[in-house]
Amino acid sequence: MGYYDKQDPSEHSKQKGNRGKYFLPGIVALSLGVLLLVVAFPGLTGRVMPDRSERQAVEQRPNQPESGGTAAEIRNVSVNVTSGVTEAVDNVAEAVVGVINLQNASFWNDTEAETDEEGEAGTGSGVIYKKENGKAYVVTNYHVIEGATQVELSLIDGTRVPAEVLGEDPLTDLAVLSMTDEMVTKVADFGNSDTVRTGEPVIAIGNPLGLQFSGSVTQGIISGTDRSIPVDVNRDGTPDWHADVMQTDAAINPGNSGGALINIQGKVIGINSMKIAQSAVEGIGLAIPVNSAIPIIHDLEQYGQVKRPYFGVSIGSLSDVSSYHWQQTLKLPKDVRAGVYITGVAPGSPAAKAGLQEYDVIVDLDGDQIRDVIELRKHLYNEKQVGDDMTVTFYRGKDQNSTTVNLTEDTTGE
Numbered sequence: 343m344g345y346y347d348k349q350d351p352s353e354h355s356k357q358k359g360n361r362g363k364y365f366l367p368g369i370v371a372l373s374l375g376v377l378l379l380v381v382a383f384p385g386l387t388g389r390v391m392p393d394r395s396e397r398q399a400v401e402q403r404p405n406q407p408e409s410g411g412t413a414a415e416i417r418n419v420s421v422n423v424t425s426g427v428t429e430a431v432d433n434v435a436e437a438v439v440g441v442i443n444l445q446n447a448s449f450w451n452d453t454e455a456e457t458d459e460e461g462e463a464g465t466g467s468g469v470i471y472k473k474e475n476g477k478a479y480v481v482t483n484y485h486v487i488e489g490a491t492q493v494e495l496s497l498i499d500g501t502r503v504p505a506e507v508l509g510e511d512p513l514t515d516l517a518v519l520s521m522t523d524e525m526v527t528k529v530a531d532f533g534n535s536d537t538v539r540t541g542e543p544v545i546a547i548g549n550p551l552g553l554q555f556s557g558s559v560t561q562g563i564i565s566g567t568d569r570s571i572p573v574d575v576n577r578d579g580t581p582d583w584h585a586d587v588m589q590t591d592a593a594i595n596p597g598n599s600g601g602a603l604i605n606i607q608g609k610v611i612g613i614n615s616m617k618i619a620q621s622a623v624e625g626i627g628l629a630i631p632v633n634s635a636i637p638i639i640h641d642l643e644q645y646g647q648v649k650r651p652y653f654g655v656s657i658g659s660l661s662d663v664s665s666y667h668w669q670q671t672l673k674l675p676k677d678v679r680a681g682v683y684i685t686g687v688a689p690g691s692p693a694a695k696a697g698l699q700e701y702d703v704i705v706d707l708d709g710d711q712i713r714d715v716i717e718l719r720k721h722l723y724n725e726k727q728v729g730d731d732m733t734v735t736f737y738r739g740k741d742q743n744s745t746t747v748n749l750t751e752d753t754t755g756e
Contacts, residue, residue: 426606430545431559433608436528437470438601440496440549440556441482441505441519445489467548467601468495468519469530469610471639478523480505481639482600483615484515495521496549498557509642512575513583513723515615516635518642530602533609535631538588540564546592546614546627548601562592562625571616571628572716580662584716587628588612594627603629651726651749654691657682659714660703672701673739680713681705681737696734696747706735722749 445463466486472479480495487493493505503521510517542564549556566589572581590603594614603612612629641648660668660681668674672683681703687694704712707721726732728751735744 427543427545427561430604430606430608431547434469434528434530434547434602434604434610435557435559436498437530438547438549438557439468439470439480439498441466441468441480441486441600442494442496442502443487443490444492444494446491463489465549465597466599467597467614469600469602469613470526470528471530471532471610473523473526473529476523477520478526478529479508479643480519480521481613481635482517482519483613484510484512484517486600487517487519488512493519495519496556497525500556501525509646509648511638511642511648513573514585514630514635514638514648515573516613516630516638516642518639530604530610531608532632532636533605533607533611535588535611535633538564538567538605538611538631540567543606544590544592544611545604545606546590546594546598546601546629547604548594548598548614550593550595550597558598560593562590562627565589565591565626567631569628581716583719585615586631586634587615588631590627590629591625592627593625594629598627649728649751650723651728651730651732652692652751653722653732653747653749654688654693655684655698656686657704657715657718658685659683661714672703672737674703674737675740678703678705678737680711682712682715682718692747692750696745698734698736698745698747699738701738702743703737704734705737706733708733 442462443464443466444461447461464486466482468480468482468486470478470480487507487510490507493507494502495505496502503525505519505521508518508520540563544562544564546560546562548558550558569587569589570584571587573583573585574580575582588603588611590612592603594601594616598614599616601614602610603614605611611632613632613635614627614629616628638648660679660683663671663683668678669676682705683703684693684698684700686700687698704718706712707718708725710717710721710725712718712721722732726749728749730749732747732749733744734747735742737743
């Protein structure tokens with residue numbers, strides 16, 4: 343009696359002392375003690391055993407570590423991210439289109455007859471800036487549509503529509519197109535590029551590497567606001583113009599040309615135009631400031647060309663000829679080291695009426711020193727308007743002279 347198993351009582355009788363004799367009463371006493379503690383301190387039950395709801399919570403918690411550490415809770419979270427950048431892009435994205443340059447290509451077919459077919463010669467980007475009288479107007483780069491026999495526009499949803507070239511200007515690398523406005527959902531707003539500051543965040547939107555990456559967005563800052571880049575319009579290796587541009591480190595790749603450079607308010611502050619592509623240069627993108635582009639856009643839209651003052655001379659920079667000809671051909675004084683020499687004067691032109699002749703060397707316009715062709719063109723095109731008078735200081739041989747030229751509307755020459 344008094345044992346928990348059915349072993350031989352003789353084995354337990356061999357225990358020393360009276361330990362076995364008091365085993366059962368001790369268990370009973372311990373149980374009564376625990377019961378008294380539970381009754382006296384009911385809060386201890388939460389530490390001894392969790393209730394049913396706690397047990398269910400433990401059972402439903404995944405990946406509970408056996409060591410007692412904290413388990414990582416895995417959840418799928420959907421976040422609606424809205425920022426100044428996303429809002430700016432939303433304001434403009436639908437107004438940026440792809441521009442496809444189509445040109446005729448001749449080839450021999452199976453019947454050995456030469457045929458012409460129209461194919462893609464290149465792609466770029468454009469910005470819809472106005473809707474009016476059933477038409478939408480798009481600004482892009484001249485080099486994007488150069489040589490095109492037909493131009494198409496690709497909208498944000500991939501729809502392609504024909505476009506008409508209203509005007510183009512190689513000097514500023516700008517062109518204006520028009521299309522029907524039936525599918526146009528948004529028009530971009532122009533900002534003020536004169537107030538742009540170095541370090542200001544900007545966003546470039548366009549179609550890099552063709553239409554397969556249409557509507558691509560890159561972000562950066564304005565790296566410089568007053569950059570002057572030489573432009574070789576006729577590709578003869580000699581710059582014909584210096585374009586005033588903004589510099590940005592926002593990625594601008596082939597196909598981005600003609601796209602929008604916008605500020606954080608979603609306003610277009612520049613037309614992406616060029617990228618310096620050299621192995622040692624990275625992150626230098628260039629855009630035409632919109633304040634410089636607006637008067638060009640207006641003229642191209644209204645007249646099909648830029649209405650620049652007409653001078654009527656063919657010219658070259660003095661620095662492009664050897665110093666031998668400075669004295670032997672042009673017969674200049676030795677202290678004349680820079681200027682623009684005249685290689686031809688158009689009959690009946692403002693220059694001809696003012697008495698200018700071949701081999702005259704222009705050194706000053708309206709009191710501004712002229713050292714080369716680019717400086718003459720910048721003064722003529724940026725400072726003067728049709729109908730203005732312009733004072734020309736020049737050398738004819740060793741004699742310095744001055745004359746006044748009345749600039750006309752004809753734009754067939756300088």
